[in-house]
Amino acid sequence: MESQELKKELDATLDARRELGPDYEAALVDSFVEKVDTQVRRRLAEERLAAARGDRDGGTPSPLDGSFGERFGFAIITLVLAVPLSAIGAAQAGFKGLLVAWAGVLGVNFIHATKRLRPRA
Template identity: 35%
Template sequence: MSEELSREDLQAALGVRQEMGAEIEPALVDSLARKIEATVERRFQAEMVASKAEADAARAGQGGRLAVGIVSLVMAIPLTAIAGGMSGFLGMLLVWVGIVAVNVAMAIRRPHA
């Protein structure tokens, strides 16, 4: 028995009800109720899977942002020292502008769908 509910199923159930009379009605109602429940359950499960996938993608995006932030701060120390030693304040300023730009770009980036 198919668990998909269609317009034809409903029309067939009404036709059977008209031909067989009221004594068949409880069985028809039970059959239609099972199909409706199965359809709702299947749609609910599909929605839950999609919702979980979206939540996992959001968490993965947050993890990537955190990793970029940590790596940026770790790399900022030697880059600042090197730039400061070679170019002075302007070199350090350029390093920090680059670090801030990378982190801002990562923060405003949209997660992949």
């Protein structure tokens, strides 16, 4: 149902853009992005609420809790951040700085990958 609403909003935005011209394009895009953001935030809040209810009732944990996607996303983010860290480390301390930067990246990823989910009280 939400995707149908967003499709209608997109169609309305495109129609308005055709009628108003390119001068209002930025405002129309901002308005549409705000509506998409609201939908995403509402869906995340609903998923978190459902996950919290599932945890209290002894249900299955949420896919947001320690899932492969979370670990993979964390790894990607740390690798992206490793690029400037590597450059800074190498510029400041040469090869030793590069090794320290990558040891930190690997250490953070190892700790995150091996952490255990603690049961909620």
